[in-house]
Amino acid sequence: MKRRTWILSALGATGALVVGWGVMPPRSRLGSPANMLATQNEVALNGWIKIAQDGSVVLAMPRSEMGQGVHTALSMVVAEELDVALTQVRLEQAGPDAIYGNVAMLLGSLPFHPLASEGGVKPTSVKTGEWIVSKLGRELGIIATGGSSSVSDGWAPLRTAAATARASLVAAAAAQWQVPASEITVQQGTLQHASGKSGHYGQFAQAAAGLAPANVATKDPKDWKLLGTAAPRTDVVGKTDGTATFGLDVRLPEMLFAAVRLSPMLGGSATSLDTQAALALPGVQQVVALDALHGSSAGFAVVAKTTWHARQGAQAVNAQWKQRGQGALDTQLIAEALQTQLDKESGFTFFDQGDIAAAEKSASKTIEAHYSAPYLAHATMEPMNCTAQVKDGRVEIWAPTQIPSSARAAAAKAAGVGTDKVVVHVTLLGGGFGRRLEVDFIAQAVKVAMATAGKPVQLCWSREEDMGHDFYRPMHAARLKATLDAQGQVQSLRIKSAGDAISPRWMERAVPLLAGPVDLPDKTTSEGLFDLPYGFQNQHMSHIATNMGVPVGFWRSVGHSHNAFFSESFIDELAAATQKDPLEFRRSLLQAAPRYLAVLNLAAEKARWGSALPAGHARGIALHESFGSIVAEVAEVSVQEGVARVHRVVCAIDCGTVVNPGIVAQQMESAVVMGLSAALYGKIDIVDGVVQQNNFANYPMVKLADAPVVETHIVSTTRHPGGVGEPGLPPLAPAVSNALFALTGKRLRSLPLAAQA
Amino acid sequence: MDLTINGKAVQADAEPDMPLLWVLRDQLNLTGTKFGCGVALCGACTVQVDGQPVRSCVTPASALVGKNIRTIESLGSTGQAHALQQAWIAEQVPQCGYCQSGMLMAAAALLARNPHPSDADIDAAMTNICRCGTYQRVRAAIHRAAGATQVATVQTVPAAQEVSA
Numbered sequence: 001m002k003r004r005t006w007i008l009s010a011l012g013a014t015g016a017l018v019v020g021w022g023v024m025p026p027r028s029r030l031g032s033p034a035n036m037l038a039t040q041n042e043v044a045l046n047g048w049i050k051i052a053q054d055g056s057v058v059l060a061m062p063r064s065e066m067g068q069g070v071h072t073a074l075s076m077v078v079a080e081e082l083d084v085a086l087t088q089v090r091l092e093q094a095g096p097d098a099i100y101g102n103v104a105m106l107l108g109s110l111p112f113h114p115l116a117s118e119g120g121v122k123p124t125s126v127k128t129g130e131w132i133v134s135k136l137g138r139e140l141g142i143i144a145t146g147g148s149s150s151v152s153d154g155w156a157p158l159r160t161a162a163a164t165a166r167a168s169l170v171a172a173a174a175a176q177w178q179v180p181a182s183e184i185t186v187q188q189g190t191l192q193h194a195s196g197k198s199g200h201y202g203q204f205a206q207a208a209a210g211l212a213p214a215n216v217a218t219k220d221p222k223d224w225k226l227l228g229t230a231a232p233r234t235d236v237v238g239k240t241d242g243t244a245t246f247g248l249d250v251r252l253p254e255m256l257f258a259a260v261r262l263s264p265m266l267g268g269s270a271t272s273l274d275t276q277a278a279l280a281l282p283g284v285q286q287v288v289a290l291d292a293l294h295g296s297s298a299g300f301a302v303v304a305k306t307t308w309h310a311r312q313g314a315q316a317v318n319a320q321w322k323q324r325g326q327g328a329l330d331t332q333l334i335a336e337a338l339q340t341q342l343d344k345e346s347g348f349t350f351f352d353q354g355d356i357a358a359a360e361k362s363a364s365k366t367i368e369a370h371y372s373a374p375y376l377a378h379a380t381m382e383p384m385n386c387t388a389q390v391k392d393g394r395v396e397i398w399a400p401t402q403i404p405s406s407a408r409a410a411a412a413k414a415a416g417v418g419t420d421k422v423v424v425h426v427t428l429l430g431g432g433f434g435r436r437l438e439v440d441f442i443a444q445a446v447k448v449a450m451a452t453a454g455k456p457v458q459l460c461w462s463r464e465e466d467m468g469h470d471f472y473r474p475m476h477a478a479r480l481k482a483t484l485d486a487q488g489q490v491q492s493l494r495i496k497s498a499g500d501a502i503s504p505r506w507m508e509r510a511v512p513l514l515a516g517p518v519d520l521p522d523k524t525t526s527e528g529l530f531d532l533p534y535g536f537q538n539q540h541m542s543h544i545a546t547n548m549g550v551p552v553g554f555w556r557s558v559g560h561s562h563n564a565f566f567s568e569s570f571i572d573e574l575a576a577a578t579q580k581d582p583l584e585f586r587r588s589l590l591q592a593a594p595r596y597l598a599v600l601n602l603a604a605e606k607a608r609w610g611s612a613l614p615a616g617h618a619r620g621i622a623l624h625e626s627f628g629s630i631v632a633e634v635a636e637v638s639v640q641e642g643v644a645r646v647h648r649v650v651c652a653i654d655c656g657t658v659v660n661p662g663i664v665a666q667q668m669e670s671a672v673v674m675g676l677s678a679a680l681y682g683k684i685d686i687v688d689g690v691v692q693q694n695n696f697a698n699y700p701m702v703k704l705a706d707a708p709v710v711e712t713h714i715v716s717t718t719r720h721p722g723g724v725g726e727p728g729l730p731p732l733a734p735a736v737s738n739a740l741f742a743l744t745g746k747r748l749r750s751l752p753l754a755a756q757a
Numbered sequence: 758m759d760l761t762i763n764g765k766a767v768q769a770d771a772e773p774d775m776p777l778l779w780v781l782r783d784q785l786n787l788t789g790t791k792f793g794c795g796v797a798l799c800g801a802c803t804v805q806v807d808g809q810p811v812r813s814c815v816t817p818a819s820a821l822v823g824k825n826i827r828t829i830e831s832l833g834s835t836g837q838a839h840a841l842q843q844a845w846i847a848e849q850v851p852q853c854g855y856c857q858s859g860m861l862m863a864a865a866a867l868l869a870r871n872p873h874p875s876d877a878d879i880d881a882a883m884t885n886i887c888r889c890g891t892y893q894r895v896r897a898a899i900h901r902a903a904g905a906t907q908v909a910t911v912q913t914v915p916a917a918q919e920v921s922a
Binding site: 065066067068069232233235236237238239240241242243244245246248249251257282305306307308311379380381382383428429430431432433460462463464662666669670671672673674695696697701702703704705707709710 | 772775776778779782783784786787788789790791792793794795796798799801828829830832833838842845846849850851852853854855856857858861879880881883884885886887888889890891892893894895896
């Protein structure tokens with residue numbers, strides 16, 4: 001089935017369920033005051049904005065802060081439209097209403113080629129697909145933070161909500177002062193009129209409530225004062241004095257602590273638990289058996305008076321385990337199985353252009369390479385945890401989660417109550433990277449809390465459990481093949497890849513409503529391969545979606561994280577094969593992709609591509625689009641005593657309209673360092689069902705002494721905001737690998753790189 | 758056992774082998790010190806003992822009787838942030854923030870013994886893991902705070918000694 005055919009059939013099936021609904025306009029996301037928490041001395045003007053008595057603003061915040069700066073960025077968006085200082089915006093966790101659902105995250109799952117929308121005017125197929133998914137997304141109301149989508153998603157609804165609130169406040173003042181609304185100005189939340197009248201928002205909030213100003217316009221970008229500035233983040237002070245509250249920092253009266261131990265064999269379970277020695281330890285209260293929940297392995301939790309006592313108890317339980325029913329998992333066997341699949345299967349075609357067969361037949365020269373990437377763990381600094389209390393038929397959870405709507409559903413299911421009996425408090429997240437889009441640890445905490453007679457319990461995983469029971473970035477393998485004509489010009493590019501599809505497995509675990517009876521093609525498998533910007537006349541990209549049984553999940557930048565390594569390394573191989581400079585080779589292929597070209601040129605210029613380097617140093621370049629943003633990176637490397645060292649990474653990014661360039665720079669730095677840990681060292685092996693890496697000693701990270709200097713340069717544009725949290729990661733591995741090739745002449749085609757450098 | 762934490766005498770009900778980390782977090786509700794790995798590899802649990810950086814996840818509290826324990830909660834004093842905290846804010850260091858208490862306590866111990874560290878000194882002292890990759894800002898903030906020590910705003914005496922003396 002052709003790509004377009006299956007998209008439309010999938011969307012059509014959805015549409016058929018909702019005949020009549022399809023012609024209605026998309027559901028408004030403005031919401032109503034009732035969507036916000038009823039609080040004293042604060043007046044809600046819609047589903048997003050409340051005005052406090054002192055004139056400050058309360059913003060309903062549905063997105064999770066995990067380091068990416070989203071609380072600051074979204075606060076800036078409303079502060080701008082309301083003409084208040086950033087420090088005048090406070091946050092209140094958004095409730096469960098569908099207006100807070102993340103529509104842009106779902107839009108990101110559509111497998112359209114980004115070049116189709118490059119000119120700013122989207123083709124009908126793209127517009128139709130996006131329109132249907134937008135409508136669906138607004139109905140579903142999946143409240144989640146992921147896919148680098150928060151600013152993109154909140155951009156229109158938040159500006160509209162803030163501008164509407166401002167207009168109603170101005171209208172209220174105009175009515176009281178009996179002056180035209182157009183003559184009132186607002187600065188720092190203070191309304192003023194030339195007559196000398198003035199007052200702050202708090203004085204007009206009651207009168208503004210219920211007003212419904214029509215035709216409210218958002219600000220012209222030329223009038224922005226705050227947007228586009230590197231405003232200091234609002235969460236930094238609490239993160240320097242120990243007061244920031246992460247999931248593990250929740251403290252409640254009479255709270256107990258629990259430690260988990262899950263089957264060391266992934267997917268396995270206990271055959272017997274001897275708890276006698278554990279229960280005899282001081283402070284240990286009870287052992288609670290845990291079934292496999294939302295994709296986790298089965299195991300048990302030990303409840304005690306502190307986490308340490310619980311950890312001691314968990315080690316003291318004498319457990320016998322058995323493998324999962326389908327047999328033991330083994331990464332060596334999976335690697336071989338992927339190659340067998342690549343030999344036998346043709347896969348699903350994500351992109352087909354020109355006549356690949358004819359081009360290959362008439363080729364003068366063929367260049368072919370096999371690439372692979374291993375399983376990876378997320379290793380957030382804050383291990384998985386959740387605090388839960390189950391009392392009087394009600395469930396309350398405190399969780400560092402990226403997906404409160406699914407956490408709520410999982411908690412309700414675990415406790416056997418309706419979702420209306422569940423309250424979710426989202427804490428700060430000590431890293432997310434996709435791991436906290438899962439809800440296994442939420443259900444576990446609720447199951448344990450059901451056994452503690454109404455007392456709250458904080459369930460905390462050890463680092464060993466966290467690394468051994470992750471939802472891993474899947475292993476992928478790819479075969480790339482290009483042909484040259486008699487003049488040495490590249491005529492065709494064919495990419496066939498294989499690896500597990502994540503989205504259908506994740507939906508089964510976290511959003512069962514979306515899980516279908518059969519797996520639809522998953523864009524995340526082929527993103528970064530089918531959507532290249534280069535003007536090769538003949539292209540064919542296909543993917544073989546496997547289901548090897550290892551729990552797989554979204555890992556920062558998802559398919560792009562390994563596919564960019566495959567595609568951008570191979571582009572470098574083609575440059576070498578045609579005796580072209582890697583930068584010039586890319587430039588020559590980007591004539592129809594001016595945004596990509598501008599980003600590439602900026603990175604090259606700032607890195608002084610081609611200029612002299614110290615002896616033993618070399619540069620590599622890579623260019624990649626993901627999550628609506630284009631990033632180019634130039635890495636400068638050396639190899640000293642067999643150890644690859646990255647000295648400097650120069651990044652250029654076009655992420656559309658920039659909310660906060662300081663946060664963009666932070667995210668580039670962050671993506672480079674995380675990408676470098678993965679590129680140099682990252683690898684999860686599974687032998688006889690058991691994950692072999694269990695802590696930072698054998699799953700090492702780049703540290704301060706090894707960290708490169710990272711520079712960020714931003715291409716200024718006025719397009720809709722793209723993503724920022726993830727797009728800096730994919731180009732890092734190929735930039736480093738291409739630099740190592742320039743230095744050593746050795747092409748590295750598998751990750752991680754460190755052992756091969 | 759009797760401990761001295763952030764200048765205050767504290768009674769802790771802990772077995773001899775109970776690490777300080779859990780006494781701080783789960784018994785005394787001093788949650789600024791974080792649990793990251795449990796085996797002294799990541800540094801999220803770093804506190805100071807008599808001015809030295811110590812990984813509290815592997816240090817039994819019983820070994821610290823009579824010593825001055827200082828946690829992130831007392832790095833600054835009321836109304837006066839430590840020079841490092843000010844530098845951390847100026848350089849916009851934290852992202853998720855989870856590792857930052859440990860980073861700050863390690864950095865404060867470094868500056869206390871070496872007020873003007875070189876890059877190599879910082880490399881050697883700052884072995885904490887940060888998954889958000891804040892390293893270059895950590896380095897910049899330490900240099901910034903080191904500059905500030907010349908105008909004598911850095912607090913190099915552990916608060917514990919001032920109060921308990």
